[in-house]
Amino acid sequence: MSQTASAVHHSPKENYLNHQKTVWSWMSTVDHKRIGVMYLVTLAVMFFIGGMLALLVRLELLTPGVTIMGPDTYNQVFTMHGIVMVFLFLVPSIPAILGNFVLPMHLGAIDVAFPRLNLASYYVYLAGGALVLFGLFAGEIDTGWTFYTPYSSSASSAVLFLTSAVFVAGFSSIFTGINFIVTIHKMRAPGLTWNRLSLFTWSIYATSIVQVLATPVIGITMVLLFFEKMLHIGIFDPALGGDPVLFQHFFWFYSHPAVYIMILPAFGVVSELIAPFCRQPISGYKFVALSSVAIAFLGFLVWGHHMFVSGQSVVSSVIFSLITYFIGIPTGVKVLNWVTTMYKGSIWLKTPFLYALSFLFLFTIGGLTGIMLGVLAIDIHLHDTYFVVSHFHYVMMGGTVVAAIGGLHYWWPKITGKMYDEVSAKIACGLIFVGFNLTFFPQLILGSQGMPRRYHDYVEAFAGLHMASTIGSWVLALGLFVVLGCFVHSLRRGKPAPSNPWGAATLEWTNATSPPSPHNFVTSPIVTHGPYDFDAVEEIFSGDGASGDGSVQMDQPPSVAPSSSAS
């Protein structure tokens, strides 16, 4: 066993990155880790495209009137920003990158249950993504990401092309979801009971359920759009006897659960970030785990809160408002659980933890503004204003994107085998935090003062806050570029990473090298403890207590003995 042990703890000669080197070996890989890396690169490109479009939107809004583009171009740009960010970035983001890389390792498994399906889902995503981008740039689509009828049905047939492309990308979601559900049920290592699953695993599990159940609805809706256009069956178009509000019901029946596809994985990542850097198990583990599943199901019952002013019946609005609160409570309690986890902890202010703190700050604002919007009488005033725009950016960007970047820092040493520069990473985190708030907080005030969304031009009274918001977007962009620079620098110059630089207790850190071997673990781990049992350091790390519990200096490779579970 001693040989195995040393293989685990010294920089491995052969790992999943270098055991095969050809381009074809990457393109045809069924290794979940390599697929995760391919998603990382692809999604980073999508995020870059979506981000650049966002900067153009903000630049146009710097001053009233035409700043850099006319209204038609502006409408296309914000539409592209929305579609790229929502369908091509946020929906796949955390499950595709971190889920693929981390989930099987959290389970002590060699791979996902269906490795070939996993690769297929990547190519389906790639095809869907390429079609969407082609449709956007060639089709000059200006419907907004919501495709509301009848505006979208009166627009060019490029909309049909685009919606089918979105559906193709959606199949990738369904494949990944099925794969993860089966993996979590069937591939857990011996001793890994449901109560010992990491919270990241729980959240991916909940997300996968939503992906499998909700995504077909958007597909069916797209088929109905086709029927209407090709066969002139009146479904959504009032000229044919259809009902445009019906489209909104179908659209939000998918798109509201999709919000949870985007945010639930972020909850999981934040749990993984908070526990090891506080050296405490997540407070209320069972509640946090099961509430993700509860939120996943309740998420199907609140779509009508997007439609309080749409013309749906007053009774429906009242019911949807009520259920919206039921889903808000467990979400709020999660935040309290994360904060309580810090109590009597040993808080290590590393970059991933700073992102977790940033998440708590921004997501709490996102959540509280969501409660505001759920109040029927207030929503009448705030609906379709910048208040809503700001609210969902606080949740989607301040929540999901900040958690994803934090998670990327946390797992970076495991993914690449390199450490990043802590100082520049912290500076980037600070810039993102400041830039984000400068961009989106003024939008809350703009919105409640009455500034409608999707406006190319605005009245003079809104000029000051719009300018502040645009300046904020530059700070935010700068922060994101520093993150990119920091990672590129790490790849070229980064110090080799020890196998467990954070002293975390989940299997990818305790039982695998950095980067992991092609088969993840040398022997199948036997799990004897929960994912965050830091008070049982001896048992987890079976060392002298001064090593492997996160206390080692970065430049010293830890001399941790193998986990008791590995022997």
Place this chain on the structure above:
Amino acid sequence: MEDKGATTWMPEALSTMAPEIDSLFYFVFWVSVIIFVAVMGAMAYFVIKYKRTHPNERTEHVEESKILETAWIVVPTILVMIVFTWGFQSFIKMSSAPPDSYEIVVRGSKWQWNFEYPNGAITVNELHVPVDQPIKLKMSSTDVLHSFFIPVFRVKHDVLPNRYTSVWFEATETGEYDVFCTEYCGSLHSGMLAKVFIKNQSDFNTWLDESAMGNLDEMPLPELGELLYQQQACGGCHSLDGSRVVGPSFQGLYGSNRVFEDGSSAVADDNYLRESILNPAARIVEGYINGMPPSYSGLSERELTALIAFIEAQQ
């Protein structure tokens, strides 16, 4: 300047419902601020108090407090139920117009608002209402979805092409305020603006009588054209003084040489203007966007001729 209920977060409050909604907004706002400060304060306190001081630091096991857990489920639930009930009651009031409301018909179309009053008067992008009188707007759209939003009254509702929707309000002070379209409707969505003019009852009645349609058939063509220029809100895009707004100015337009996007050119004669009104996208003058509503084919033959006569008169 009088603030009329305007605050950092909310614009002037000028309807009977507005103060009630603002109170609810500020209740939720301050409860949110208190919760936010408490949670962030606890977070900051823990970060400082339990900051790692030594690499070998160990943590002790913390028992989870059942009382604490119950409290933070129960207290927020009570709070949101208060807020829900309050919001629900106001929502019901906002959804039921008093039976004695004065009814104005609203038609939304790309990209303008038409208002039709009980005596047949029609205004475009100008809503005139009397103060201290419940007003019900009965709204529909001629094309895509729009949404009618008057921030100072805190009212908003989508305007649909296949059915009527409505909002009601009772203004409490006179003045002139913005109306926005808040459902995305294409190129000039952000230009689909109107003004609401709140007048006292006698001013409103005088205005209404003056605006009642006279006998249009006997009106000379250029005068009818001028009336249409105002009614159809042509002035939103086409000035009369040579300044550039969205479209070309009408001043000196008639008889001038127009150069188009494709490099061709033509003299702006009667038939060119006729085409530009009925099918604006046919020829776009270089340097301008294709931003005009698709067609004004709803105009009668006489109205069309009147409008061209009016443009001809702008030299």
